[in-house]
Amino acid sequence: MAADALRISSSSSLVCNLNGSQRRPALTSHRPSFLGLPPRASSLPHLLGKSRIGLGSSKLSHRRKQFSVFAAVAEEGKRAVPLRDYRNIGIMAHIDAGKTTTTERILYYTGRNYKIGEVHEGTATMDWMEQEQERGITITSAATTTFWDKHRINIIDTPGHVDFTLEVERALRVLDGAICLFDSVAGVEPQSETVWRQADKYGVPRICFVNKMDRLGANFFRTRDMIVTNLGAKPLVLQIPIGAEDSFKGVVDLVRMKAIVWSGEELGAKFSYEDIPADLEELAQEYRGAMMELIVDLDDEVMENYLEGVEPDEATVKRLVRKGTITGKFVPILCGSAFKNKGVQPLLDAVVDYLPSPVEVPPMNGTDPENPEVTIVRKPDDEEPFAGLAFKIMSDPFVGSLTFVRVYSGKLTAGSYVLNANKGKKERIGRLLEMHANSREDVKVALTGDIVALAGLKDTITGETLSDPESPVVLERMDFPDPVIKVAIEPKTKADIDKMATGLIKLAQEDPSFHFSRDEEMNQTVIEGMGELHLEIIVDRLKREFKVEANVGAPQVNYRESISKVAEVKYTHKKQSGGQGQFADITVRFEPLEAGSGYEFKSEIKGGAVPREYIPGVMKGLEECMGSGVLAGFPVVDVRACLVDGSYHDVDSSVLAFQLAARGAFREGMRKAGPRMLEPIMRVEVVTPEEHLGDVIGDLNSRRGQINSFGDKPGGLKVVDSLVPLAEMFQYVSTLRGMTKGRASYTMQLAKFDVVPQHIQNQLSSKDQEVAA
Numbered sequence: 001m002a003a004d005a006l007r008i009s010s011s012s013s014l015v016c017n018l019n020g021s022q023r024r025p026a027l028t029s030h031r032p033s034f035l036g037l038p039p040r041a042s043s044l045p046h047l048l049g050k051s052r053i054g055l056g057s058s059k060l061s062h063r064r065k066q067f068s069v070f071a072a073v074a075e076e077g078k079r080a081v082p083l084r085d086y087r088n089i090g091i092m093a094h095i096d097a098g099k100t101t102t103t104e105r106i107l108y109y110t111g112r113n114y115k116i117g118e119v120h121e122g123t124a125t126m127d128w129m130e131q132e133q134e135r136g137i138t139i140t141s142a143a144t145t146t147f148w149d150k151h152r153i154n155i156i157d158t159p160g161h162v163d164f165t166l167e168v169e170r171a172l173r174v175l176d177g178a179i180c181l182f183d184s185v186a187g188v189e190p191q192s193e194t195v196w197r198q199a200d201k202y203g204v205p206r207i208c209f210v211n212k213m214d215r216l217g218a219n220f221f222r223t224r225d226m227i228v229t230n231l232g233a234k235p236l237v238l239q240i241p242i243g244a245e246d247s248f249k250g251v252v253d254l255v256r257m258k259a260i261v262w263s264g265e266e267l268g269a270k271f272s273y274e275d276i277p278a279d280l281e282e283l284a285q286e287y288r289g290a291m292m293e294l295i296v297d298l299d300d301e302v303m304e305n306y307l308e309g310v311e312p313d314e315a316t317v318k319r320l321v322r323k324g325t326i327t328g329k330f331v332p333i334l335c336g337s338a339f340k341n342k343g344v345q346p347l348l349d350a351v352v353d354y355l356p357s358p359v360e361v362p363p364m365n366g367t368d369p370e371n372p373e374v375t376i377v378r379k380p381d382d383e384e385p386f387a388g389l390a391f392k393i394m395s396d397p398f399v400g401s402l403t404f405v406r407v408y409s410g411k412l413t414a415g416s417y418v419l420n421a422n423k424g425k426k427e428r429i430g431r432l433l434e435m436h437a438n439s440r441e442d443v444k445v446a447l448t449g450d451i452v453a454l455a456g457l458k459d460t461i462t463g464e465t466l467s468d469p470e471s472p473v474v475l476e477r478m479d480f481p482d483p484v485i486k487v488a489i490e491p492k493t494k495a496d497i498d499k500m501a502t503g504l505i506k507l508a509q510e511d512p513s514f515h516f517s518r519d520e521e522m523n524q525t526v527i528e529g530m531g532e533l534h535l536e537i538i539v540d541r542l543k544r545e546f547k548v549e550a551n552v553g554a555p556q557v558n559y560r561e562s563i564s565k566v567a568e569v570k571y572t573h574k575k576q577s578g579g580q581g582q583f584a585d586i587t588v589r590f591e592p593l594e595a596g597s598g599y600e601f602k603s604e605i606k607g608g609a610v611p612r613e614y615i616p617g618v619m620k621g622l623e624e625c626m627g628s629g630v631l632a633g634f635p636v637v638d639v640r641a642c643l644v645d646g647s648y649h650d651v652d653s654s655v656l657a658f659q660l661a662a663r664g665a666f667r668e669g670m671r672k673a674g675p676r677m678l679e680p681i682m683r684v685e686v687v688t689p690e691e692h693l694g695d696v697i698g699d700l701n702s703r704r705g706q707i708n709s710f711g712d713k714p715g716g717l718k719v720v721d722s723l724v725p726l727a728e729m730f731q732y733v734s735t736l737r738g739m740t741k742g743r744a745s746y747t748m749q750l751a752k753f754d755v756v757p758q759h760i761q762n763q764l765s766s767k768d769q770e771v772a773a
């Protein structure tokens with residue numbers, strides 16, 4: 001089951017052959033054991049049939065439109081759907097909250113899917129990769145387009161597991177609104193907090209959907225309270241549930257003050273509007289009152305009338321809910337059970353009614369590629385010059401590489417040329433594809449607001465801007481996290497060497513949080529990623545998609561190096577070995593920066609002490625060294641290097657000489673600046689039966705863990721929230737399983753980097769020196 005796979009339950013058969021924290025990985029002849037889940041019924045991509053009209057609900061059924069009409073008109077490049085009727089949305093949540101199930105229901109009710117895919121049967125349409133279908137999890141975001149109430153809805157389904165956080169980040173970057181799903185039993189879970197903060201970062205308006213109201217222990221109001229306390233959000237309850245668990249029947253719609261009751265639980269079950277059940281009348285009035293108080297605050301006239309006893313009409317209520325949602329004043333909350341087919345149609349209504357169109361979000365800012373100081377604003381308009389952002393690359397077995405692009409302004413036509421403004425290279429648009437999970441439809445033109453996949457781009461990678469060659473612009477770039485874990489990988493046979501290189505290049509193009517490099521010293525290829533599962537999936541994809549058999553080493557932590565104090569060094573590079581000599585003299589000050597600042601270079605040179613043309617040499621020399629610190633060769637972060645002074649020779653100085661001087665200054669300067677090692681610290685949440693609580697805490701303490709808090713979960717479970725160094729978390733899944741007889745589960749995500757205790761730092765440095773010797 002998906003739940004087992006991604007919650008990293010100690011009862012699942014996840015076995016990690018992870019150990020130790022050696023600087024250099026030792027190769028073993030074993031492949032990682034992966035999740036060890038039984039294969040699903042279907043391992044082939046689920047191909048879609050045609051839409052099926054006429055199923056589903058009664059009163060809202062008029063909303064379903066034949067999408068083919070829209071698609072056909074869009075083919076000719078005319079705008080069939082006004083831009084204000086576009087919704088580019090993402091569905092985000094903690095693992096297993098039901099994103100994929102909800103998306104499947106949405107596709108069904110919007111008439112996109114002939115036969116619904118069920119996650120637990122391994123046939124969900126949005127989870128189309130083989131691994132996704134076998135494991136019942138979502139790995140890559142799949143984009144799909146569908147229609148509801150004359151609105152065009154582009155949906156990106158995002159994975160919930162922390163190793164794939166980057167996917168969520170990419171999606172958020174290009175979406176205008178989001179549905180945040182919660183499991184009504186578990187409430188707000190750690191990954192929901194992470195994605196919530198990511199959505200805050202990008203200012204994405206959102207709607208909450210409290211899912212799984214049919215589950216034992218479902219509690220809508222507790223989840224609502226957690227949205228307030230854990231996420232700091234101001235909720236606007238728009239529905240309250242009618243019943244819960246087995247007796248969950250439907251919802252009370254507080255805007256219309258009507259009950260929406262489903263007649264069954266099967267796919268396409270009909271629903272009807274009814275009077276509010278008598279036992280819920282008082283509660284409904286109370287929540288409607290709270291809703292009114294929040295929304296009337298957004299309009300003085302409505303407020304005045306309300307204070308005089310005149311309630312706003314339905315259209316006004318909707319207008320104000322929309323206004324408050326888009327401006328982030330509050331977050332509407334709805335509920336239902338995607339699995340039991342209850343609540344999905346009103347959720348779609350809320351997407352249309354309350355989430356913004358591309359014209360209601362701030363216009364996209366960009367810069368002139370020639371002069372990054374100059375800001376260029378691109379308005380969401382078909383008549384503006386074309387600008388689009390590549391937010392995902394996927395290798396496709398049939399079409400080759402597919403680049404997903406969100407069009408921010410203008411039009412994109414198949415067969416035309418666009419400029420990759422980051423690289424200054426022209427790219428030809430071969431095919432334009434509108435994606436529906438794993439099926440695709442060729443279109444000739446993509447318009448502002450569209451999300452399309454382009455086939456055949458050669459040089460564009462995730463985060464780069466494509467623009468009209470006559471009006472180049474670089475849209476804001478995306479930030480990508482640096483990998484925290486790495487593993488050595490060795491092709492099994494000579495024949496695998498080339499295939500592995502091709503595969504690694506393609507996978508790195510798709511996924512900027514995955515890196516690989518060649519460690520010449522150790523004669524190894526090292527792959528780096530965001531977690532064990534991330535790297536397991538990469539190795540698995542190498543095998544399946546690129547037919548590469550490889551031996552994989554034990555995962556290692558990706559440490560960082562930094563400094564603790566300011567140090568200034570003067571370094572002279574001088575060489576005279578016949579012919580022209582080499583001379584460069586520089587003074588560099590190294591300063592520690594705040595955590596998360598990365599590396600910065602600054603020149604404070606005055607009066608040409610180092611001529612302008614030599615400064616790039618200093619920058620290059622320092623930058624090369626920052627990849628490998630003086631303690632144990634890990635990347636250097638949170639450091640500023642200031643070039644403060646220097647001198648040169650009219651004949652013997654060169655860019656190369658200054659580059660070499662910078663390398664010398666780095667070595668001396670870093671040693672003087674109190675070098676120290678940093679390690680990734682993970683936030684680990686363990687859910688365990690109370691009888692095992694003592695063992696769980698004792699074990700976390702022995703892993704250098706710091707317990708932050710305890711909590712309760714339904715079913716007498718205890719929750720332990722802690723911070724533990726990643727280096728101590730390898731093999732945790734099997735320890736936890738053994739300790740709790742498989743009854744506990746845990747989730748883990750990167751919290752911060754912190755200083756490595758001195759004794760461990762000494763071990764890591766000496767190990768490195770041994771290897772070097």
Ligand SMILES: Nc1nc2c(ncn2[C@@H]2O[C@H](COP(=O)(O)OP(=O)(O)OP(=O)(O)O)[C@@H](O)[C@H]2O)c(=O)[nH]1
Pocket residue numbers: 001002003006093094095096097098099100101102119120136137138139158159160161211212213214215336337338339340
């Ligand atoms: N009882 C109940 N189960 C549900 C509901 N929605 C989803 N599920 C089940 O919960 C499990 C996880 O659902 P998914 O849709 O895969 O969840 P997800 O959030 O997409 O998971 P990832 O993409 O792997 O993060 C599956 O077994 C679903 O059948 C619901 O409303 N009620």
